[in-house]
Amino acid sequence: MTEEIIIAGFGGQGILSMGKILAYSGIMQEQEVSWMPSYGPEMRGGTANVTVIISDEPISSPIINKFDSAILLNQQSVDKFEKSVKPGGMLFYDGNGISRHPEREDISVYRIDAAEEASKMESSRIFNMIILGGFLKIKPLVKFDNVVKGLAESLPGRHHSLIPLNEKAIRRGMEIVKAVHEV
Template sequence: MLEELIISGFGGQGVMVMGQLLSYAGLFEGKNVSWIPSYGPEMRGGTANCSVVISTDPIGSPIVSEPLSVIVMNRPSLDRFEPALRPGGVLVYNSSLIDRMPTRSDVRVIAVPANDMAAELGSGRVANMCALGAYLAATRVVSMDSIAESLKEVLPARRHNLIPLNVKALEAGAELAK
């Protein structure tokens, strides 16, 4: 299997963490993984993105230019990465913040009102997990259990009390894509 994914959003929306969780989950499942962030001035407040590749074969380029899947958390990210998505791919978008519908008809589009869902769950900070949950249910790239395991690696120990909330958000997102 091969997954080439771009996750994009404002700095602070947790897009880097989403990528790292997927990478750890892939690692736990014995797959090859790579994660690379965009870096530069846009990391401060602007749009940030990361490329994640998960593969059973050795990974060639870690930089994804024609993604198989895209998760976009804000409007500029949708505008930028929707056209790059390969036909048949998966597009998860944060419909809480994005004020237009995706236009592609040759991909699977999943709307996730991530911020609204997160607010309902009691913390706006798990909006990224809602989107990630939908993506996982749609692609089954790694298992939900592996992601839950990855939370222990990615979240600092003092935040481990938030793992159940994160898992709840993942599951809520997954419901949308079923």
């Protein structure tokens, strides 16, 4: 099994840390992982994306241009990466701020309205964990326990008190993900 994932959106949405948690979760279950950010001069508000590969085998190229799953969290990312999903692959997006929705018929599209849900839960910081929950509900690549372990590994110690809130957000994401179109 090899799963090639891109996560893209605005800087500040927690794109890179979400990828990191996913990668650490893979390590927790003894898989090979790579985490390759598109690093740039942009910070908060700019664009950010990260490629995460989780595999049972050694990973050849960590740099890829076709993905099994795309998690696209702003309009620019949908416009840029919708076409990069492999036929039969999956696209996840948040409807917030999206005017042109994903259109491809040959991939499965799921919507996770995490921005709205995060504001209801009164913490915009857990936005990425709601997304992660929605993704993992459809694509159970890593076990929930391993995600919690991954969280502990990737969060600095001073933030460990936030782990229960993050767990709650992941569970909430699992509840609110909806299929828009399935192949």
